[in-house]
Amino acid sequence: MQAKGEFDITRVPQESLDIGGGAVVGHMRFDKRFHGPLDASSVVHMLAMMSPVSGSGAYVALERIEGTLDGRVMDRGAPRLDLTVVPDSGTGELAGLHGRIAIDIVDGRHHYTFDYGFRDT
Known part of the structure; x- marks a missing residue:
């Protein structure tokens, strides 16, 4: 099965986080509104860190979605x-x-x- 649609996004910068050793992690909040088969809204918190090497970095994000669509957040109850x-x-x-x-x-x-x-x- 597949659902396709559009979503609107609002970016809300948050205070950066000090993780020691002079390293700083960027923190961003995203508020999303989904339209179409997925009729939902969500809040995302993303932490991102770039390395000193240009173009290298990583991010992690957690998103809570509330709306209508037959689906699950976890893989049949198994955390990942x-x-x-x-x-x-x-x-x-x-x-x-x-x-x-x-x-x-x-x-x-x-x-x-x-x-x-x-x-x-």
């Missing part, structure tokens, strides 16, 4: 978490670091698996 190293964010001996981290919770204890590598800088 994606963690990725921000491209070109490694410094010093970690320059060129890339990878993904998986988080598992077993018997109340948190475990991680970090698949990583290094690119030539």
